[in-house]
Amino acid sequence: AKRAGRNTHFFFNEGMREEAEQHLQLHNDILRGLNADEFELHYQPILNIKTNQIEKCEALIRWMHPEKGRVMPDAFIPVAERSGAIVNIGNWVLQQACKDMRVLLDADIDVKISVNRSVSEFHSENAYETWENIFKENGVDSHRFVFEITESLFMDQNSARVNVISSLRDIGVQFAIDDFGTGYSAINYLRTYPVDYLKIDKSFIQDLLIDEQDKTLVEVIIKMGRALGILVIAEGVEEPGQLEVLQQFECDYIQGYWLSKPQPLSQTVSICHEHMSK
Ligand code: C2E
Ligand code: CA
Ligand code: CA
Ligand code: CA
Numbered sequence: 001a002k003r004a005g006r007n008t009h010f011f012f013n014e015g016m017r018e019e020a021e022q023h024l025q026l027h028n029d030i031l032r033g034l035n036a037d038e039f040e041l042h043y044q045p046i047l048n049i050k051t052n053q054i055e056k057c058e059a060l061i062r063w064m065h066p067e068k069g070r071v072m073p074d075a076f077i078p079v080a081e082r083s084g085a086i087v088n089i090g091n092w093v094l095q096q097a098c099k100d101m102r103v104l105l106d107a108d109i110d111v112k113i114s115v116n117r118s119v120s121e122f123h124s125e126n127a128y129e130t131w132e133n134i135f136k137e138n139g140v141d142s143h144r145f146v147f148e149i150t151e152s153l154f155m156d157q158n159s160a161r162v163n164v165i166s167s168l169r170d171i172g173v174q175f176a177i178d179d180f181g182t183g184y185s186a187i188n189y190l191r192t193y194p195v196d197y198l199k200i201d202k203s204f205i206q207d208l209l210i211d212e213q214d215k216t217l218v219e220v221i222i223k224m225g226r227a228l229g230i231l232v233i234a235e236g237v238e239e240p241g242q243l244e245v246l247q248q249f250e251c252d253y254i255q256g257y258w259l260s261k262p263q264p265l266s267q268t269v270s271i272c273h274e275h276m277s278k
Pocket of ligand 1: 044059060061072073074077090093116117118148178179202235236237238255256257258262
């Protein structure tokens with residue numbers, strides 16, 4: 001790059017230009033990677049701690065990049081959300097999750113798959129038709145899916161989005177609020193939009209045993225869920241002590257390294273079989 005005009009103004013714009021260029025490169029690389037079949041879904045089991053059954057598995061995307069090795073979602077999802085590539089990613093994820101669902105069912109594993117959806121995927125006009133088609137083409141029952149979304153999806157009354165959500169609910173797709181407690185504190189949307197699950201963010205679970213305030217918040221969220229008829233999932237459970245507290249509060253589900261890290265499908269099948277035979 002030329003070094004002329006080294007003032008902050010120039011620097012600022014140069015930085016922005018470089019960032020835009022990097023984002024465009026990553027965007028193109030994502031589309032290339034999707035074509036080249038470089039993405040994979042790993043699964044993390046979600047345990048119902050009242051029945052001791054693995055009821056769901058959350059699909060988490062990984063990119064097996066030919067040069068960079070395994071790339072984690074935080075390194076490309078935020079850029080994909082801004083560039084629009086998230087729509088391609090999201091459709092691929094649902095497609096792959098449907099195929100994986102057939103593998104699980106063939107192995108006599110009776111679970112739902114929970115997939116992460118970005119708010120920007122709901123902006124596209126034909127989102128519902130596209131997703132419904134993916135279920136149909138794969139011959140997989142849409143009741144077997146949960147969509148994990150963040151609270152921001154409900155923050156403005158966009159009628160197209162509301163229609164997508166209610167059409168999905170009509171065909172049996174359930175909804176979970178991801179990262180609950182970290183975003184907007186207005187919770188009146190819970191009255192307007194029925195949701196099935198709240199996922200308590202792992203930042204609250206991390207300090208559950210040492211921070212009285214976090215412990216109180218976790219207890220309050222679980223009580224609120226119960227009062228509203230919304231099931232509560234605690235994510236990021238790593239230690240037995242955390243599980244004990246969550247059981248004491250009568251939390252419904254747990255997810256985290258204590259039970260299992262996210263694993264490729266074949267290992268997930270083994271983990272579920274092992275758990276079933278206990
Ligand atoms: P998330 O939905 O909140 O997912 C939970 C993250 O916590 C995952 O990170 C998971 O591997 C990690 N985790 C699970 N158990 C534990 C634990 O016990 N301790 C700790 N410290 N971490 C735990 P991951 O896989 O890196 O995913 C990061 C984020 O990327 C996800 O956060 C989600 O927002 C996003 N993401 C992942 N897959 C997709 C996808 O297919 N589509 C979209 N739109 N976003 C995705
Ligand atoms: Ca999630
Ligand atoms: Ca989270
Ligand atoms: Ca998240």
